[in-house]
Amino acid sequence: MTADALTLTFAALADPTRRSILAALREHGEASVSDLALPFDLTPRAISKHISVLEHAGLVSRGRDAQRRPSRLRVEPLQELDDWLEHYRAVWEHRFTALEADLEAGPEAHDPEDPS
Numbered sequence: 001m002t003a004d005a006l007t008l009t010f011a012a013l014a015d016p017t018r019r020s021i022l023a024a025l026r027e028h029g030e031a032s033v034s035d036l037a038l039p040f041d042l043t044p045r046a047i048s049k050h051i052s053v054l055e056h057a058g059l060v061s062r063g064r065d066a067q068r069r070p071s072r073l074r075v076e077p078l079q080e081l082d083d084w085l086e087h088y089r090a091v092w093e094h095r096f097t098a099l100e101a102d103l104e105a106g107p108e109a110h111d112p113e114d115p116s
Contacts (some may be wrong), residue, residue, distance in 0.1 A: 009057050011051050011058065018053060021060075022054065026073050032071075033047050033051065057077065058074060059074055
């Protein structure tokens with residue numbers, strides 16, 4: 001994932017309304033702007049702007065069905081984001097494993113005078 005694509009993805013996911021829209025699309029497969037606007041106290045125009053941000057980030061695609069333009073979730077950018085995060089996940093898992101070993105060893109295994 002390029003830095004620009006990553007920035008667009010994080011920026012799109014930073015807004016709770018857009019995350020809710022993605023959750024709705026994950027659950028329902030596809031939905032119109034009107035359908036997506038129902039749970040929010042926002043106009044369809046405002047929801048459409050949120051969808052445009054998600055579409056620009058590649059997280060949503062829009063089709064054409066007569067007069068409807070249903071939105072669909074695109075999982076590829078989320079998978080790329082997950083792949084990018086995997087490097088950091090590995091670091092944290094290593095740290096948690098070391099912490100678990102320290103906790104299991106108990107306080108007697110550590111010299112309080114030793115700074116390491």
